[in-house]
Amino acid sequence: RIDGETAPPGRLLDHLRPVWATPEQDRLFSDARAGRLRFFDRLVFAADPDHAATVSTYEKALRERLKLLTDGAEGRPADPLWLDALEARLSEAGARAAMARTRALTALQAGIDARDDRPFPQADLGLTGAAEEMAATGADEADILGMLGEGFMRARARDAAAGRSLFGPHRSDLTAIHREKNRPAAEGSSGEQKALVLNLILAQVGRLADQPARPVLLLDEAPAHLDEARRAALFDEIEALKLQAFMTGTERSLFAALEGRAQFVSVEGGGLSV
16 A cells, blocks of 8 residues: 555555565576576666566567467468567567666676675676677667567577577576686585675665665575675675665574664564564
8 A cells, every 4th residue: 555545566666676585596696597587687677667567578479479480380370470560579678678687787787896895705797698798789779679670580480490489588698707716606606606696686785775766675594604704794784775674584693793783573383573
């Protein structure tokens, strides 16, 4: 409810921007590409809510195009005019998505680079994918749209034979290099990857801090796999950012550095106790 009136869920983003990390991201950089791209897209539309609608439009057109192509592979010819229309929609949404992702990556990298005094490993971020690579080199949206349109047309026969879409910004990926060790983040331990993700999350919170819709940080089992120094640094950073944060864990001792600075709530017997 907003001012006592029921409001659609999307209006929540007018007032706050949730930013979260859960244990499933502990091996973000070595897990499946699709999950990593979804994670990054959430970071993008936290600052650019229109990005969520753009990705939704893209994914819907992608499903419709693939159905047309696979129906054609089964002997029912695909309507070329309908394919043209779907690919035009795909190219337009894909170009907008690539531009938004590239802008977000630049801002996040700047946030990471600005705080090299954190006891967290720093990452050099990148995006793979033809559209994002063009955006990173300064191409405009129209050029990217044209490249995507040609690519989707060329990929029709291959996608129909494969039964899946093998070209487009949905195939892009977020990459990270552990700067100190000069190696891909995917080769790091769970602890290293978690520390890299947390530094990325802190950069995200920092870039949202001055927006009218304030960020709210949600961290599940955040201290797990972190050493004592990094746990204390994480808590200090959250306090310094002056934002609202909710952290959950199964061991109170992991939050010892927050004693006197945070409210502790226990869950017992289906209820809450302070």
